[in-house]
Amino acid sequence: MSERVAIIGGGLTGLQCARRFAEAGRDVTLLEGRSALGGLADAWTVGVPGQEALTWDRHYHVTLLSDAHTRAFCAWAGSGGSAFRWVKTRTGFFDGSMVHDLTSGLDFLKLPALPLHAKARLAATILYASRVTDGDRLENLPVRDWLVKLGGVTLFEKLWRPLLQAKLGDAWQESSAAFIWATIQRLYAARRSGIKEEMFGHPAGGYAEVMAGAARALEALGVELRTGVAVERISARRDVRLAGGETLGPFDRVVLTTTPKVSAALLPDLLEEERRKLRSIAFQGIVCGAAVLDGPLDPKRRNYLTYLAGEESLPFTAVVEMSAFVDAQAEAGFGGRGLVYLPRYAPADDAFFGMDDAAVRDAFAAGLAEVYPSFTPQRLLAFRVSRVREVFPLPTLGHGERVPAVETSLPGVQLVGAAQVRHATLNANDTLRWADEACGRLLA
Ligand SMILES: Cc1cc2nc3c(=O)[nH]c(=O)nc-3n(C[C@H](O)[C@H](O)[C@H](O)COP(=O)(O)OP(=O)(O)OC[C@H]3O[C@@H](n4cnc5c(N)ncnc54)[C@H](O)[C@@H]3O)c2cc1C
Structure with missing residues (x-):
């Protein structure tokens, strides 16, 4: 009988681990707490009153031409080759009074x-x-x-x-x-990889298409995919208890792709020292607004990314206009409308996590009008907020010494996740590269 493997978490790490174990002939079950696959790279829909809703990535995502692992993953999920759109992007810099172009060396x-x-x-x-x-x-x-x-x-x-x-x-x-x-x-x-000029790209249809393709590919490999099932506890003998009471297993192997704090909470049988170490890894969180506008944010500039120089009075930390990157006329669902992300990277105890969507919208809309005077709150058709308290491990001094091991003290219970990536910068490519490397070691 083939080894029974449970993968906890259906983000990119979990999907890639499920794929690698299934390709190696294992009997894989993937358990994801949210209602859809994708984790930080999932898609969502912003409802627009009186108009067609807009479905795109919950968080803004770009792929670099040199992101070989992301491109390979998307291709496996059916979103590679000509289904990838490559774009030259523009960048801006807000110095407190106006936005300057920052695209070329001359700028x-x-x-x-x-x-x-x-x-x-x-x-x-x-x-x-x-x-x-x-x-x-x-x-x-x-x-x-x-x-x-x-x-x-x-x-x-x-x-x-x-x-x-x-x-x-x-x-x-x-x-x-x-x-x-x-x-x-x-x-x-x-x-370094011999590409003359870096370009930014995105899969046609965004990560919604990638995730749908990944689900099909995993099912074809025989993986059992279960979404909307939050894991509550994993025992030393690898029984997996779900919220709601159902218990699965025992599995021969359980691979957790959750953050270290979540993993520590799910594994009460770990040694106290191990749990303490996992809990000590500090993460940065995000409150990210997605604003649908009646058209481009600034038709003259079309900046994908606007850096904000030291504007501590602004409630967000950058302006990311997805519709200056995605072809808002051609891409299904955009219909010429603008899509602007306003990320606020912040620790888990930041006050914005406790604010309701309307309060976040009002604060972010006022800030956006300060940076781009062409924006007025009347242009805002819809607004949705994503709140994630743990997004990436803070690169604090000596992080390398705190990197959690893949093996735990519980036989057959293993950890694979972003906290183990040395020198990461929060990107899908590093995530997928590490998932491949870790699975390669576990399967050797
Ligand atoms: C704002 C933002 C912008 C980004 N921009 C880019 C970009 O431009 N380019 C790029 O390459 N990358 C970008 N990234 C990074 C990329 O999204 C991540 O590197 C990648 O998605 C991380 O995947 P993961 O599987 O390791 O983690 P996650 O996506 O966090 O996956 C963990 C999964 O575990 C699930 N889970 C947690 N607890 C439980 C439980 N108890 N039971 C079951 N399931 C559970 C979660 O729901 C989640 O789906 C961005 C990320 C953010 C947040």
Whole structure:
């Protein structure tokens, strides 16, 4: 009889693990707590009063041309090749009074926020960081020390600190240089892999299509997919109890792809020291607004991403216009309407997690009007909020020493997830690469 494997979590990690175990002939059951597959990369529908609803990714997603693992996964799910749309994107920079173009090298040279000497030092910093090959040694170096040494205080205060604050909040102060290094490495991945020019792309139909294709492919491999079933407890003998009381198993192997805190809660039979270690890994969360507009946010600029320089008064940390990236005329469901994401990366105790959707909408709409005066609240057709308290592990100093092991003290119970990815920058490619590597080891 083939080995019975339960995979907990139907995000990209869980889907890839289910695929690899099923391809290796195992009898796989995948259990996902939410009503649909995809996890952070799932799709959702924003209802628009009096109009067709808009279905797209719950969180904004782009794929780089160099994201070989993401592209391979999408192709396996039937969304590869010509079903992938490649786009040259534009970027903006809000300096507190207006949005400047930041797409080309010339835009960068013209940017008034930075003096010329700081621009030269930024170019030198990025070039240097792109050539550093060993990120491990940066894990114990405070990010500020490294960046100030490479680029000086002015550059740090005017550019790096606001960018770090936007993604990591106050935790940037305990963060390591490895985070910025990994971000720069990702941007340079194209050159390393021989691609002349990096491009951004998305699967046609977004992740809704990818997830539907992945479900079909997994079912064809014989995987039993169960959504809307939250796992409540996993025993030392690998019985899996679901919320509602049903118990499955015992399985021969259980692979958890949940965050370390959730895994610790699901596994009460772990050693206390193991549970303490899992619970100690700090994560950043997100409150992400998705706004459907009556058309493009700013028809003149069409920026996909607008960075916000140190605007702590704004309630979100960037402006991401998906409809400047997706062809809003051609892509089914957009119908020429605008789709703008307003992410607020924040710790789990941030006040925005406790606010209702209308309060988040009002705060975010006021902020958006400040950045893009062409936006008025009357242009907002619909708004929906995603709240996730644990999105990515904070790259705090010495994170490498806290990375959880794949094997636990419970035989046949294993952990595979984002917290184990060294130097990750929250992207699907790293997630899938690690899932492949971990499954390869487990199946060897
Ligand atoms: C705002 C945002 C923007 C992003 N942008 C990009 C981008 O542009 N490009 C890119 O490549 N990547 C991007 N990412 C990252 C990408 O989405 C993630 O790297 C990837 O989806 C993580 O997958 P995962 O399976 O490891 O985790 P998750 O997706 O979190 O999967 C874990 C799953 O476990 C389930 N679960 C939890 N508890 C239980 C339980 N008790 N029982 C059963 N199931 C449970 C959850 O519901 C979830 O589905 C972005 C992410 C976010 C949040």
